[in-house]
């Protein structure tokens with residue numbers, strides 16, 4: 001299996017900077033997910049790793065070899081795309097075995113490997129069918145099989161589940177995760193779906209406008225977002241982000257938002273400064289004498305409900321078990337646990353941190 005290292009990888013298209021000085025280490029056996037909005041450069045990164053697109057700057061290292069300019073077919077990598085790109089006139093067995101025939105392996109050996117992969121992917125009964133006789137999920141598994149059969153150093157996957165309906169997406173997601181655990185393979189996986197990223201990744205790489213915003217475990221990226229962008233991108237509904245002022249009241253740090261003081265319980269005397277305060281909808285509760293708001297709408301998510309409340313001029317989402325206990329038009333108070341408040345610099349968008357007192361913000 002393989003390590004992949006990106007060293008200052010960049011790609012311009014004319015005046016568009018699609019990928020900007022990306023540094024990333026993918027360890028052997030990791031499942032790294034590149035996550036970000038449409039157009040942030042995810043596919044461009046993957047295509048440069050695969051050798052389908054030359055970088056305009058930087059290097060791609062596979063283990064200790066510089067493969068930046070190596071032809072795609074010489075890289076020990078298998079790519080799975082969003083479109084399955086199966087050969088319509090070939091059977092499932094022939095589609096899966098295609099990379100091995102291209103390598104001129106003996107027929108019996110090809111057959112044995114195809115059967116082995118088909119068993120792993122539960123395609124055993126479908127080997128003689130043509131792609132058009134398969135469901136979308138089965139086709140996607142054939143495409144996975146064609147990558148697996150090569151036994152590559154690493155897998156590169158670009159939104160492989162996005163053509164599947166939501167139920168199939170969730171079962172195939174579980175299958176890919178199980179496969180990763182069983183094979184211990186290195187995977188670089190592109191998606192804009194945060195649920196895929198949170199559930200499958202050992203580490204998430206969040207990209208925005210071709211730049212790296214944050215790399216970390218799903219928990220770290222969700223619980224300790226380094227930037228306002230990451231805070232607002234992960235989570236559904238998104239983290240509430242409101243402009244506020246950080247100031248000290250009697251030697252204790254306090255955030256003033258929507259004309260309410262929220263004490264942080266941290267001893268420090270600092271000059272006033274503007275901040276953006278963030279709190280996730282699940283870390284707000286209805287009731288009490290905190291922020292005052294009016295309920296605009298209540299959304300039923302099944303097991304939970306989200307109340308969207310107007311607080312000053314901001315809409316703030318609160319999420320809780322159903323029934324959440326309020327209705328449109330209700331005047332409500334909102335409580336936030338200070339340990340779940342996130343503070344960001346409004347200019348740089350970066351997280352403001354402190355260890356214990358004294359504070360360094």
Ligand SMILES: Nc1ncnc2c1ncn2[C@@H]1O[C@H](COP(=O)(O)OP(=O)(O)OP(=O)(O)O)[C@@H](O)[C@H]1O
Pocket residue numbers: 013016017018036037038039040041042043044045192
């Ligand atoms: N061949 C190309 N020529 C010109 N511009 C391109 C080309 N390929 C990509 N781009 C631009 O580079 C940027 C990154 O594109 P990329 O396909 O990597 O985004 P992405 O993150 O994969 O988006 P999506 O989630 O929509 O697939 C975009 O601004 C895109 O328009």
Ligand SMILES: [Mg+2]
Pocket residue numbers: 042043044
């Ligand atoms: Mg893409």
